[in-house]
Amino acid sequence: MADQRIEPVLAESASRGASAIPAAAPPIPARGRAVRIGQLLEREHVLACVLLAPTLLILTLFIAYPFLLGIWLAVSDKVVGRPGNFIGLENFRVNLNDTIFLRAFQNTFVYTFIATILKLTLGMLAALLLNHHFRFKRIVRASMLLPWIVPTVLSTLAWQWMFDATFSVFNWVLMNVGLISKRILWLGDGTLAMGCLIAVNVWRGTPFFAITLLAGLQTVNPDLHEAAEIDGANAWQRFWRVTLPLIKPIMLVVVLFSMIATFADFQLIYVLTRGGPYSSTHVFGTYAYELAMRAAKLGQGASISLFLFPFLLVVIVFQLWYIRRSD
Amino acid sequence: MAVRYGGPLKRAVTFQIPLVLMVGVTLFPFYWMVITSIRPDLELYNVRANPFFTLHPTLAHFQYLFDLTMFPRWAWNTLFIATVSTGISLFCGLLAGYALARLQFRWAAPLGTLIFVTYLVPPTLLFIPLGDVVKAFGLGDTPWAVILTYPTFLIPFCTWLLMGYFKTIPREIEECARIDGASRIRAMVSISFPLAVPGILSAGIFAFTLSWNEFLYALVFLSSPQQKTIPIGVFTELVRGDVFYWGPLMAGALLGSIPVALVYSLFVEHYVTALTGAVKG
Numbered sequence: 001m002a003d004q005r006i007e008p009v010l011a012e013s014a015s016r017g018a019s020a021i022p023a024a025a026p027p028i029p030a031r032g033r034a035v036r037i038g039q040l041l042e043r044e045h046v047l048a049c050v051l052l053a054p055t056l057l058i059l060t061l062f063i064a065y066p067f068l069l070g071i072w073l074a075v076s077d078k079v080v081g082r083p084g085n086f087i088g089l090e091n092f093r094v095n096l097n098d099t100i101f102l103r104a105f106q107n108t109f110v111y112t113f114i115a116t117i118l119k120l121t122l123g124m125l126a127a128l129l130l131n132h133h134f135r136f137k138r139i140v141r142a143s144m145l146l147p148w149i150v151p152t153v154l155s156t157l158a159w160q161w162m163f164d165a166t167f168s169v170f171n172w173v174l175m176n177v178g179l180i181s182k183r184i185l186w187l188g189d190g191t192l193a194m195g196c197l198i199a200v201n202v203w204r205g206t207p208f209f210a211i212t213l214l215a216g217l218q219t220v221n222p223d224l225h226e227a228a229e230i231d232g233a234n235a236w237q238r239f240w241r242v243t244l245p246l247i248k249p250i251m252l253v254v255v256l257f258s259m260i261a262t263f264a265d266f267q268l269i270y271v272l273t274r275g276g277p278y279s280s281t282h283v284f285g286t287y288a289y290e291l292a293m294r295a296a297k298l299g300q301g302a303s304i305s306l307f308l309f310p311f312l313l314v315v316i317v318f319q320l321w322y323i324r325r326s327d
Numbered sequence: 328m329a330v331r332y333g334g335p336l337k338r339a340v341t342f343q344i345p346l347v348l349m350v351g352v353t354l355f356p357f358y359w360m361v362i363t364s365i366r367p368d369l370e371l372y373n374v375r376a377n378p379f380f381t382l383h384p385t386l387a388h389f390q391y392l393f394d395l396t397m398f399p400r401w402a403w404n405t406l407f408i409a410t411v412s413t414g415i416s417l418f419c420g421l422l423a424g425y426a427l428a429r430l431q432f433r434w435a436a437p438l439g440t441l442i443f444v445t446y447l448v449p450p451t452l453l454f455i456p457l458g459d460v461v462k463a464f465g466l467g468d469t470p471w472a473v474i475l476t477y478p479t480f481l482i483p484f485c486t487w488l489l490m491g492y493f494k495t496i497p498r499e500i501e502e503c504a505r506i507d508g509a510s511r512i513r514a515m516v517s518i519s520f521p522l523a524v525p526g527i528l529s530a531g532i533f534a535f536t537l538s539w540n541e542f543l544y545a546l547v548f549l550s551s552p553q554q555k556t557i558p559i560g561v562f563t564e565l566v567r568g569d570v571f572y573w574g575p576l577m578a579g580a581l582l583g584s585i586p587v588a589l590v591y592s593l594f595v596e597h598y599v600t601a602l603t604g605a606v607k608g
Contacts, residue, residue: 010593021584033559036511037419039512040580041510041512042511044430044431044432044511045430045432045433047430047434047511047512048432049424049432050427050428051422051423051425051430051436052422052423052425052426052427054419054422054423055419055420055422055423055442055486056417056438057481058415058419058475058478058479058482059442059445059479059482059483061460062457062460062475062476062478063445063448065460066453066456066457066459067448067452067453067456067459069456069459070452070453070455070456072456073455073456073459076417116587117562120445124496125345125349127341129346129349132342132524134342134346136384138595140346141352141595142595143350143353143354143448143597144349144350145598145599146354146588147353147356148351149540149588149598150357150583150584150586150587150588150589151539151540151542151557151558151583151584152540152542153540153542153561153562154360154557154558154561154579154580154581154583154584154585155356155357155360155557155580157561157562157576157577158356158357158359158360158363158522158580159356159572159581160571161357161359161420161573161576161577162359167372167374167375167378167573169359169378171379172374187492192491203352203353203356208602211599211602211603212602212603213432215599215603220566234553254583257447260447260449260451261449263449264449264450264451264452265451265541266450266451266542267542271562273504275561279592284451285451288451288455289543289547292455294546297498299529301454301455302456305451305452305453305454306452308451308452309452310448312447312448312449312452315447316444316447320440320443320444321445323379326366
């Protein structure tokens with residue numbers, strides 16, 4: 001079965017090799033050419049070029065080129081349906097004088113940092129719980145990941161319905177228990193709505209922390225715990241002094257990954273609040289979309305997307321430095 | 328690392344209660360999808376009715392979804408797009424991962440780093456210029472707009488995961504075949520690739536769920552109702568102005584979640600390998 005699955009790959013890679021090489025080689029009879037290509041592909045750097053070609057083609061066309069185009073858009077006054085002119089840093093000047101943008105700026109950081117801290121704390125607790133032996137462990141662990149794997153848009157719609165102004169299930173429970181007498185408008189106020197966004201993000205992202213941290217915990221040698229216990233360390237001390245230092249590397253990587261994703265989040269916020277009420281819950285992603293796609297100001301929108309870049313760069317450089325150091 | 332416990336009370340407070348709470352909070356929204364999708368409108372929009380269960384379950388919302396919206400079409404689009412973009416990404420990632428892990432050439436290290444960096448580039452940074460690129464290639468509002476752009480985040484992931492996988496396969500196995508006269512490509516395809524099948528499966532499952540769930544590119548690049556994927560279709564076509572059709576919305580959310588949940592539950596271990604492998608590299 002394995003062979004069947006591999007066969008098409010052979011055919012395609014061979015045909016790709018065959019089409020890529022003759023351009024450089026002089027025309028020779030078909031049989032000789034096959035031998036010649038075979039010899040060329042024996043050289044490691046030639047084979048590497050052929051194997052990497054499709055990947056580099058797609059990444060150049062759809063990442064590198066759009067990235068450069070994005071920088072050009074950000075310094076142009078391009079709107080939909082009209083070519084743009086170079087206007088220098090005008091878009092950035094406009095952004096920094098735009099109160100909605102400044103609010104989005106603040107929201108992006110608040111959203112990222114509070115959500116990441118909560119996800120790390122809850123994810124760690126969940127991982128510690130799941131690291132015990134108990135009945136139904138496999139099924140519990142599998143179901144833990146559900147919020148992470150189902151489409152975010154669809155689960156966020158369920159949350160939107162739970163936060164509904166009139167029919168919120170939370171309001172129903174609180175009113176029937178007698179804790180509140182008036183409905184809470186969960187998404188009707190900027191601060192409360194930010195809280196809801198963070199809560200949903202934490203619900204969605206905690207499983208990722210829990211499962212990856214659990215993988216880290218499972219590599220911790222139990223003998224170390226026993227030794228610490230014999231030396232009189234209590235559970236709390238064992239966690240801080242034994243477990244945590246050992247899983248710090250994986251923890252750090254998980255935090256960085258999650259921070260990038262949260263910082264650049266779009267869908268959760270766009271679905272739950274669309275940046276509302278009164279543009280109070282926009283983040284970079286949703287505000288860039290609002291300006292570029294709904295107001296057709298492509299240049300302005302691209303300049304907001306670009307604000308993501310310095311932060312990303314810092315995280316990426318740090319991560320590369322860390323990987324190199326641990327190698 | 329089994330941890331022993333004191334009395335049953337301590338175990339209840341430090342373990343059982345938190346565990347039940349955790350599972351409850353995790354699964355509640357899914358229960359809410361299910362219960363909403365089978366409650367009749369009369370109950371859904373009645374503030375006094377107990378919202379936690381229903382005595383009059385109905386399939387009306389599902390019927391609405393299938394008869395009066397393009398849901399089946401969206402489901403087909405999503406499946407087609409996710410399958411083809413996963414296939415392309417696996418093909419590219421397998422070759423690139425092998426080259427980076429096994430072959431010695433001048434640019435191996437910087438290229439590996441470059442691909443890792445593109446792995447961290449979020450769609451939010453690129454969707455505006457990418458919209459222009461897609462239009463320039465004449466792909467706007469066709470499935471190919473997303474089939475060709477999803478690999479931008481799937482290929483780096485697949486490459487990274489498979490590169491790690493190839494590094495765990497001993498080089499000697501391939502060298503034996505080479506001594507027996509197999510060409511380099513022959514050895515790669517018939518020795519190394521079959522050994523990488525578990526890694527390919529992990530990468531494929533992960534890539535499939537990622538492209539099934541993608542939202543931003545699909546929202547920007549696909550505009551006509553018959554081209555939409557499930558996440559976009561349910562979100563844009565079941566809300567008219569300010570009116571939310573919550574019954575069909577939750578029915579659609581449920582049906583859109585089941586396929587990924589199913590694929591995931593069949594291959595939990597592979598999925599977890601991909602998830603943890605993705606961050607460890």
